[in-house]
Amino acid sequence: MKLLHAIIGLVGVGSALAAPAVDTPTTKRASKFQFVGVNQAGAEFGNKDLPGTLGKQYTWPVRSTIDTLVSKGFNAFRIAFMMERLVPNKLNGALDATYSQALQDIVQYVTSKGAYAIIDPHNFGRYYDKIITDTDGFKTWWTTVAKPFAANDKVIFDTNNEYHDMDQSLVLRLNQAAIDGIRAAGATSQYIFVEGNSWSGAWTWSATNSNLKDLKDASDKIVYEMHQYLDADGSGTNETCVSRTIGAERLRDATAWLKSNGKKAVLGETAGGANAQCLAALTGMLGYMQQNSDVWTGWLWWAGGPWWADYMFSMEPPSGTAYTKVLPSLQPYI
Numbered sequence: 001m002k003l004l005h006a007i008i009g010l011v012g013v014g015s016a017l018a019a020p021a022v023d024t025p026t027t028k029r030a031s032k033f034q035f036v037g038v039n040q041a042g043a044e045f046g047n048k049d050l051p052g053t054l055g056k057q058y059t060w061p062v063r064s065t066i067d068t069l070v071s072k073g074f075n076a077f078r079i080a081f082m083m084e085r086l087v088p089n090k091l092n093g094a095l096d097a098t099y100s101q102a103l104q105d106i107v108q109y110v111t112s113k114g115a116y117a118i119i120d121p122h123n124f125g126r127y128y129d130k131i132i133t134d135t136d137g138f139k140t141w142w143t144t145v146a147k148p149f150a151a152n153d154k155v156i157f158d159t160n161n162e163y164h165d166m167d168q169s170l171v172l173r174l175n176q177a178a179i180d181g182i183r184a185a186g187a188t189s190q191y192i193f194v195e196g197n198s199w200s201g202a203w204t205w206s207a208t209n210s211n212l213k214d215l216k217d218a219s220d221k222i223v224y225e226m227h228q229y230l231d232a233d234g235s236g237t238n239e240t241c242v243s244r245t246i247g248a249e250r251l252r253d254a255t256a257w258l259k260s261n262g263k264k265a266v267l268g269e270t271a272g273g274a275n276a277q278c279l280a281a282l283t284g285m286l287g288y289m290q291q292n293s294d295v296w297t298g299w300l301w302w303a304g305g306p307w308w309a310d311y312m313f314s315m316e317p318p319s320g321t322a323y324t325k326v327l328p329s330l331q332p333y334i
């Protein structure tokens with residue numbers, strides 16, 4: 001999601017409430033997607049205010065939310081955070097003990113529910129606002145970050161959120177460095193989600209990111225993570241969807257690219273407004289993905305998180321706009 005600056009400075013209460021354990025999802029899932037999830041926003045908030053203060057600039061996902069969404073059938077949670085808070089000052093530095101422990105705690109909680117936890121450095125290919133060009137440093141960053149999770153095969157590593165306005169060969173080299181760094185940490189069994197330039201958009205993927213087909217992984221567990229919003233400029237900032245069919249239309253090129261290159265993808269972010277046109281566009285898109293489940297492994301909604309208030313796409317129970325008005329229509333695709 002690109003316009004996180006919009007919510008900088010929000011102050012809220014992110015207390016993790018104790019909730020009854022839900023170790024096994026009780027809802028029978030309707031789809032065969034491998035990953036069906038909800039992004040969990042909060043620890044990346046206040047991204048212009050580093051390091052920021054817990055409870056003021058940023059917060060962590062709420063455990064009772066994970067429980068509720070697991071009971072709806074979701075099995076993947078993409079946990080956004082800032083690279084600079086996890087490893088301050090320099091790419092080859094050490095983990096910040098407190099922030100790192102909080103990340104490990106929520107990851108442990110999610111995976112103890114049998115769900116996937118996706119580690120999402122929500123940095124747009126930048127560190128302290130500068131495009132990352134030090135691929136060795138990025139590799140080291142990833143080795144440092146992956147180590148605590150090396151034994152947990154329900155963890156998924158997402159190389160970076162939405163590279164954009166970067167040299168295309170650099171995007172390839174950064175993704176490869178991340179893959180190599182993660183595997184060097186001994187994390188050899190986990191999936192790695194790689195992202196592309198141009199905000200990892202599915203609709204521009206084949207024209208922009210075709211070189212990423214050359215990524216190599218000794219464990220052969222790369223999944224291409226694409227994002228797609230359904231408003232006019234594809235930015236996810238307008239609750240109006242272009243048409244009832246825009247979802248499937250915007251995935252068509254990428255689907256052909258995946259098939260011709262023998263790759264698999266996940267739709268790591270999508271959303272649309274709580275209105276009839278968007279519901280048709282969203283369900284049409286998810287149905288199209290099911291028809292092409294040889295290449296589409298699943299999807300994640302943008303977004304849950306405790307500080308969204310009345311945000312048009314909020315999937316936060318119990319009263320988020322999407323949670324109350326969109327989720328019921330998505331249930332057949334979970």
Ligand SMILES: *[C@@H]1O[C@H](CO)[C@@H](O)[C@H](O)[C@H]1NC(C)=O
Pocket residue numbers: 232238239240
């Ligand atoms: C959202 O998009 C619609 C249709 O394109 C447009 O009429 C409306 O002004 C947009 N709203 C905002 C807040 O930009």
